[in-house]
Amino acid sequence: MAGTAFTADAAGIAPASVAPFVAAQVLGAGLGLGVVAAVYGRPAPAADEVVVPRGEPEPAAS
Numbered sequence: 001m002a003g004t005a006f007t008a009d010a011a012g013i014a015p016a017s018v019a020p021f022v023a024a025q026v027l028g029a030g031l032g033l034g035v036v037a038a039v040y041g042r043p044a045p046a047a048d049e050v051v052v053p054r055g056e057p058e059p060a061a062s
Contacts (some may be wrong), residue, residue, distance in 0.1 A: 013021060
């Protein structure tokens with residue numbers, strides 16, 4: 001989007017506004033990443049950290 005500062009079209013971004021525009025995009029991406037991390041929490045543990053029960057399960061008492 002910042003490439004529109006180099007066009008002669010009236011719909012482009014003024015060259016003086018490119019740096020604040022890019023900074024706002026980076027800030028928004030960081031905030032979005034923070035929201036995703038807050039909503040979904042920490043990742044699940046790796047496969048080598050998962051505890052798997054061994055042996056046969058005991059039958060239920062009837």
